[in-house]
Amino acid sequence: MKIKLNQIVASLFAIMNILWILYHAYFFWAYHFSKSVLWLVMIPDWIMIVNMTIGIIGLYYCFLLFGNRLKMIYFLLIEIILFAVIMVLYKIY
Numbered sequence: 001m002k003i004k005l006n007q008i009v010a011s012l013f014a015i016m017n018i019l020w021i022l023y024h025a026y027f028f029w030a031y032h033f034s035k036s037v038l039w040l041v042m043i044p045d046w047i048m049i050v051n052m053t054i055g056i057i058g059l060y061y062c063f064l065l066f067g068n069r070l071k072m073i074y075f076l077l078i079e080i081i082l083f084a085v086i087m088v089l090y091k092i093y
Helices: 005-033 045-066 072-092
Strands: none
Touching (some): 005 072, 045 072
């Protein structure tokens, strides 16, 4: 069985999106359930929820690319747009 470039790229971006979701889910949980920690800087809840949603959308498109239902150029364009939205959110915050 030959591994295609689509599968390699989809796997790498899937790992990146999963880590992105876990990172923001951890801080969302920690901000609300770790009462003994005094946070110097806190990310607003709506930014964390939007970032987790963007990670889930990116993971969905990774599965589409892995199954060859999406072309590589469209996938990369979508990921660049999602990354740009994330950067705009962090500039707003």
